[in-house]
Amino acid sequence: xxxxxxxxxxxxxxxxxxxxxxxxxxxxxxxxxxxxxxxxxxxxxxxxxxxxxxxxxxxxxxxxxxxxxxxxxxxxxxxxxxxxxxxxxxxxxxxxxxxxxxxxxxxxxxxxxxxxxxxxxxxxxxxxxxxxxxxxxxxxxxxxxxxxxxxxxxxxxxxxxxxxxxxxxxxxxxxxxxxxxxxxxxxxxxxxxxxxxxxxxxxxxxxxxxxxxxxxxxxxxxxxxxxxxxxxxxxxxxxxxxxxxxxxxxxxxxxxxxxxxxxxxxxxxxxxxxxxxxxxxxxxxxxxxxxxxxxxxxxxxxxxxxxxxxxxxxxxxxxxxxxxxxxxxxxxxxxxxxxxxxxxxxxxxxxxxxxxxxxxxxxxxxxxxxxxxxxxxxxxxxxxxxxxxxxxxxxxxxxxxxxxxxxxxxxxxxxxxxxxxxxxxxxxxxxxxxxxxxxxxxxxxxxxxxxxx
Numbered sequence: 001x002x003x004x005x006x007x008x009x010x011x012x013x014x015x016x017x018x019x020x021x022x023x024x025x026x027x028x029x030x031x032x033x034x035x036x037x038x039x040x041x042x043x044x045x046x047x048x049x050x051x052x053x054x055x056x057x058x059x060x061x062x063x064x065x066x067x068x069x070x071x072x073x074x075x076x077x078x079x080x081x082x083x084x085x086x087x088x089x090x091x092x093x094x095x096x097x098x099x100x101x102x103x104x105x106x107x108x109x110x111x112x113x114x115x116x117x118x119x120x121x122x123x124x125x126x127x128x129x130x131x132x133x134x135x136x137x138x139x140x141x142x143x144x145x146x147x148x149x150x151x152x153x154x155x156x157x158x159x160x161x162x163x164x165x166x167x168x169x170x171x172x173x174x175x176x177x178x179x180x181x182x183x184x185x186x187x188x189x190x191x192x193x194x195x196x197x198x199x200x201x202x203x204x205x206x207x208x209x210x211x212x213x214x215x216x217x218x219x220x221x222x223x224x225x226x227x228x229x230x231x232x233x234x235x236x237x238x239x240x241x242x243x244x245x246x247x248x249x250x251x252x253x254x255x256x257x258x259x260x261x262x263x264x265x266x267x268x269x270x271x272x273x274x275x276x277x278x279x280x281x282x283x284x285x286x287x288x289x290x291x292x293x294x295x296x297x298x299x300x301x302x303x304x305x306x307x308x309x310x311x312x313x314x315x316x317x318x319x320x321x322x323x324x325x326x327x328x329x330x331x332x333x334x335x336x337x338x339x340x341x342x343x344x345x346x347x348x349x350x351x352x353x354x355x356x357x358x359x360x361x362x363x364x365x366x367x368x369x370x371x372x373x374x375x376x377x378x379x380x381x382x383x384x385x386x387x388x389x390x391x392x393x394x395x396x397x398x399x400x401x402x403x404x405x406x407x408x409x410x411x412x413x414x415x416x417x418x419x420x421x422x423x424x425x426x427x428x429x430x431x432x433x434x435x436x437x438x439x440x441x442x443x444x445x446x447x448x449x450x451x452x453x
Contacts, residue, residue, distance in 0.1 A: 020109040025051050026141060033138025038077065040137060045077045046094035046102040051144065053083065053090050054106045056121050060113035060330075061389055062256040063268035064449075066090070069125045076132040087111055087253075087271035110205065111275070113252050115332035115390040117151035122387050153331050156196045163247040164189030166325025166398075169318040171243025173352065174403055176301050179233055180240030183223040187244030191216025192329075195248070209248055209282045216244040217290040239299040241291065242406055247329065248283045249405075250276040251397030256389070258435025259442075263452075284409035291410075308357065315352055319398060320345040327394040336386050337394070343380070344395035347373040351399060362401075363429035367437040370396045374441020388442075396434050401427045 016022040028047040031040050037048070053070040063085040074081035074094060083092035088108040095101045124143060128135065153159065167188035168181040176184070195212030220241040227233040253276040261269030306314065323344030327337035351369030354360040360368075377392040404427035411420030443450040 018109070020107055023051075023106070025144075029137055029141075031137055033136060035137050036133075037135045037137055037140055038132060042079065042094060042096050042100050042102050044137070045074075045079055045096075046081075046092075046104065048140065049073050049077070049079075049081055049094060050090065050092060050104045050106050052121070052125065053085075053092065054108065055144065055148070056118065057085065057088070057090060058108055058112065059115070059118040059121065060111060060252055060256070061118055061387075062260045062272075063265035064260065064263050065387075065389065067265075068448075069122070072125050072129055076129045085265065085268050087268065087275055109202075111253075112153075113330040114151060114153065115327070115330050115336060115387070115394075117147060117331070118387050118390060119333070119336065120147045120151055151331075153196075154328060156193055156200070159196050159329055160189045160193035162325040162328035163192035164325075166322045166329065167243050167246050169320075169322030169325065170246050170398060170402075171240050172318045173315060173322065173348070173398070174243065174301075175304065176240045176243060177237075177304055179224075179227065179237045180243060180301055183220045183227070183237075184240055184243035186223050187216040187218075187220035187241070188247050190219045191244065192247050205279075206282055209279055210286045213245045213248060213283045213286040214290050216247075217241050217287055217294075220244040221290075221294050221296075234302060236299065236302050238294075238296055239301050241296065242287070242403055245283055245287050245406075246402045247326075248279060249397075249400055249402040250279045251326070251400040252330065252393055253279075254400060254431055255393045255396065255435050255438065258432070259439060262435070262439050263449075280405050281409070284406045285413075287406060288410050288413050311356075312349060312353060315349045316345045319348040322398045323348075323395055326397050330390075330394055332390060332394065335384075336390055339380055339384060339386060340391040340394040343373050343376045343391060344398055346376065347395060348398055361429075362426065363433040366399055366430045367433040367440075369399055370434045370437025371441050372437075374438045375445065378441065378445035388446075392438055392441075396438065399430070399434055401430045404430070 014024050014027060025047065029040070029044050031044060049070050052073050053066050056066045056069055066085050067083050070081050070083055070092065078096070080095040081092060082095075083090055088111050090106045091103075093101050093103040124147060128140070154162075164185040168185040171180045171184045191212045194215045195208045198208035198211060221238070224233065224238050224241075228235070253272040257269045257272035257276060260272060304311070320341045324337050324341035327340045332340065347369040350372060351365045354365040354368060355362055373395045374392055377388055377395065380386070380391060381388050404423045408420045408424035408427060411417070411423065
């Protein structure tokens with residue numbers, strides 16, 4: 001009797017108390033660790049396929065990549081997998097040749113972006129397919145545990161500084177100068193530090209976005225007021241406060257939602273789009289409220305007096321720094337971030353030059369910039385081996401029109417409907433053009449992607 005109670009306590013000890021209950025994957029495996037993975041039961045094989053899928057989904061990648069990796073693992077295990085994938089959930093069934101099937105529903109408490117983990121998981125899937133005949137249960141789970149342990153996010157200070165760098169570069173590309181860049185750097189660094197700190201303590205999405213944006217705008221205003229009092233800065237420099245909150249603009253889900261919908265993964269695409277819209281609405285409403293308290297509205301920053309050559313070279317540098325900063329925020333390794341930054345510097349500078357010097361519509365220029373980024377990424381991917389999404393999406397996130405979205409919400413808030421509609425339509429055209437540009441490049445360079453099977 002005493003032994004039965006002890007065993008019951010041990011079982012209860014492993015049951016998660018979280019709202020989204022943590023799965024102890026090893027508990028699914030009743031076979032010894034030295035059992036070859038090919039000779040495990042359908043339940044064990046299916047659980048492994050699900051674990052790979054949910055780990056990939058946790059990285060923020062789209063449904064096509066998650067399903068492709070699950071299918072690769074399933075084929076290696078000689079089973080069939082059918083999966084329905086959302087933003088934070090996977091429902092899937094595995095079938096074997098003996099008319100048996102095994103179904104699971106897996107979910108995440110939240111979603112994030114981790115390009116380093118995505119890279120390691122893609123390498124794992126390739127090795128898994130190649131080495132399937134020699135792998136054991138213990139080896140596979142040890143490798144997955146190592147990936148989970150050693151691909152954590154950067155320290156808070158690094159993520160905060162990368163947000164400051166990215167937003168300072170972003171505000172320059174929007175027409176800001178040294179003053180706006182300095183205040184934006186301080187505001188974005190402080191705001192993202194608070195946001196990441198709240199995330200570390202499992203604070204809900206709405207709260208951490210709202211507090212982070214409010215802190216960013218407040219710090220920007222405080223820095224500006226200090227400069228205004230000490231160095232008599234022109235009041236128009238205050239309009240650069242928009243840059244301090246741009247680190248929350250959800251470029252990754254915006255882009256991946258378009259890519260998913262293009263492959264008819266409508267559930268994942270629409271859920272990602274809704275998630276992105278939610279973040280934009282929270283951020284812009286809080287930014288509007290904070291600006292209203294300081295009696296500010298969107299306006300024109302002092303014009304930069306730069307020659308075309310100097311402006312273009314400055315945009316190259318700013319685009320590189322901005323994309324590098326965003327990539328580090330997405331937990332990319334420095335080498336991966338550098339490749340993405342080089343691609344972003346070329347494609348974003350081309351986009352801005354087409355608008356300013358060739359007077360192309362902004363949406364058409366965005367399409368061309370994203371197309372170029374996708375084509376260059378395909379060239380680099382064959383040589384450096386990084387996941388395509390890890391170097392394309394960060395490269396064009398800096399093209400997402402956060403300024404337009406904020407101006408639209410601000411004008412809607414003061415019932416200036418005509419002006420708000422003008423800005424939101426401009427934003428929607430650009431947001432639509434970006435994934436189409438990447439999609440076109442992918443169709444041209446990836447035979448697997450351009451076929452529907």
